[in-house]
Amino acid sequence: MSAQPLPAANPAPRGVETPDHDPDLCGTEGSIYLADPQALAGRASHPLIAGTRVHLLTFGCQMNVYDSEMVAGLLGERGAAFVADPAQADLILLNTCSVRAHAEDRVHGRLGALKVRKRHEPGLLVAVMGCMAQKEGEHIAARYPFVDLIVGTRQLHQFAQLLERVREGAPTPLLAIDETPSVQFGETVARRESPHQAFIAVTRGCNKRCTYCVVPYTRGPEVSRPVDEVVAEAGRLAADGVKEITLLGQTIDTYGYDLGTNLWTLLERLHPIAGLERIRFITSHPEECRDELWRAMHALGDKVMPFVHMPAQSGSDAVLRRMARGYTKARYLEVIASARKLCPGIELASDWIVGFSGESDADFEASFELMAELKPQMSYIFKYSVREGTPAQRLPDDVPEEAKKIRHRRLLDLQEEISLEQNRASVGRVEQVLVEGLSKNDPTRLTGRTRTRRLVHFPGTADLAGSLVDVKIVSATGLSLLGERC
Ligand code: SAH
Numbered sequence: 001m002s003a004q005p006l007p008a009a010n011p012a013p014r015g016v017e018t019p020d021h022d023p024d025l026c027g028t029e030g031s032i033y034l035a036d037p038q039a040l041a042g043r044a045s046h047p048l049i050a051g052t053r054v055h056l057l058t059f060g061c062q063m064n065v066y067d068s069e070m071v072a073g074l075l076g077e078r079g080a081a082f083v084a085d086p087a088q089a090d091l092i093l094l095n096t097c098s099v100r101a102h103a104e105d106r107v108h109g110r111l112g113a114l115k116v117r118k119r120h121e122p123g124l125l126v127a128v129m130g131c132m133a134q135k136e137g138e139h140i141a142a143r144y145p146f147v148d149l150i151v152g153t154r155q156l157h158q159f160a161q162l163l164e165r166v167r168e169g170a171p172t173p174l175l176a177i178d179e180t181p182s183v184q185f186g187e188t189v190a191r192r193e194s195p196h197q198a199f200i201a202v203t204r205g206c207n208k209r210c211t212y213c214v215v216p217y218t219r220g221p222e223v224s225r226p227v228d229e230v231v232a233e234a235g236r237l238a239a240d241g242v243k244e245i246t247l248l249g250q251t252i253d254t255y256g257y258d259l260g261t262n263l264w265t266l267l268e269r270l271h272p273i274a275g276l277e278r279i280r281f282i283t284s285h286p287e288e289c290r291d292e293l294w295r296a297m298h299a300l301g302d303k304v305m306p307f308v309h310m311p312a313q314s315g316s317d318a319v320l321r322r323m324a325r326g327y328t329k330a331r332y333l334e335v336i337a338s339a340r341k342l343c344p345g346i347e348l349a350s351d352w353i354v355g356f357s358g359e360s361d362a363d364f365e366a367s368f369e370l371m372a373e374l375k376p377q378m379s380y381i382f383k384y385s386v387r388e389g390t391p392a393q394r395l396p397d398d399v400p401e402e403a404k405k406i407r408h409r410r411l412l413d414l415q416e417e418i419s420l421e422q423n424r425a426s427v428g429r430v431e432q433v434l435v436e437g438l439s440k441n442d443p444t445r446l447t448g449r450t451r452t453r454r455l456v457h458f459p460g461t462a463d464l465a466g467s468l469v470d471v472k473i474v475s476a477t478g479l480s481l482l483g484e485r486c
């Protein structure tokens, strides 16, 4: 990412270290490094935090990225600085994910290494927050007693005060994992990785009970934020130079049901905000999408991007039933057909789980066929990982690892074929691209995304970051498009 001048209200995230993965990908990690030397000066009102050098590592989904940005905002407001090199930090902060065993294993690996470091550096602070903290905070406290602070998903807005208590000498590990109603960040100014793009959490938690999934237990029941509050946050972001917002919710289509409103009303209210060029939202649930949404996306199509991330998970009705997803393959296809009819040009991304309990060869072939029929623009494909405390824990994890691997590979290969075919078909077209910054691999090129989130590289200079440009596509690979500015 390029070092771009930023509006004064949100000091420049110099030296931003962007995760080198697609931000949608769960179970990956990336440091948020928002070095702001000015923040070190004149923060006497928060002497317990001012000057603290924080290394923040985020695992998991976009909701975790958003939470990290908000907590970074809270600490930044109080004079903390952010460092990319963990060796330079006074506070190591891990924002954790429980969605698959792999995500948890990596946090255990980090904590094991920190145990050794803390022996030589007793003044170092270690804090664990997020989904693992919520789900097994007590276990973390017992296994890693050197950890200073453990904050669950519901008390993150109190992170700064909790840290101050640790610095005042409160007994550690200090545990804050109460199931309070919902996290409330108020008007905290997030410290983001990108000056031009921002996430906004619009619902918290999940009311579904997909049998494999731990999220309802780590995040609690679904709570929506009022429309006015979301519009105010989007307005602040737009005034700060943000061009693209992505609304976040575990099942974004149920946004507002608890408040007597809905997603399309929110989109209508966000649409007039001056300066905002693109509005996106994730993640959609097939059983909750309504035709009104597709119509609104089409009507507001200059700003609401024609892209939907709607996980199928499986193409087998028997597996979908055991997953308690609430739809069949036929119903899923109907929803997609409506979307494509009412919002022409819409593109689709999907998630798939291979090797769920009882998934036979024929069940897997049904997933393979569904992907081939759907032709999603991209997919996240996961091997089933049993999660403690979920209903599916009672079902046998009976697909051998080797079979999971083969099925995983087959879906990956099929998706690659589909993506390559679609990318090749766009050669010769002119695409509107929101420029994100200089390419990491080639500083003579810019990187950006089309309206449907396809990645584009094209020659250009850093001053274009944050602008919308027309790019003619000249060649394609399965992963990205290469173009020239028109
Ligand atoms: N709320 C979103 C995403 C939840 S987690 C939704 O409902 O779609 C993101 C993805 O992780 C899921 O879509 C699913 O494909 C995958 N996932 C969740 N639990 C999993 C598990 N136990 N094993 C493997 N993959 C899992």
Ligand code: SF4
Pocket (backbone or CB within 6 Å): 206, 207, 208, 209, 210, 213, 214, 215, 216, 250, 251, 285
């Ligand atoms: Fe998990 Fe299902 Fe909720 Fe998504 S909708 S977060 S997969 S329980």
Ligand code: F3S
Pocket (backbone or CB within 6 Å): 026, 027, 059, 060, 061, 062, 063, 064, 096, 097, 098, 099, 130, 131, 214, 215, 218, 219
């Ligand atoms: Fe992981 Fe929690 Fe997100 S479990 S996927 S970080 S909601």
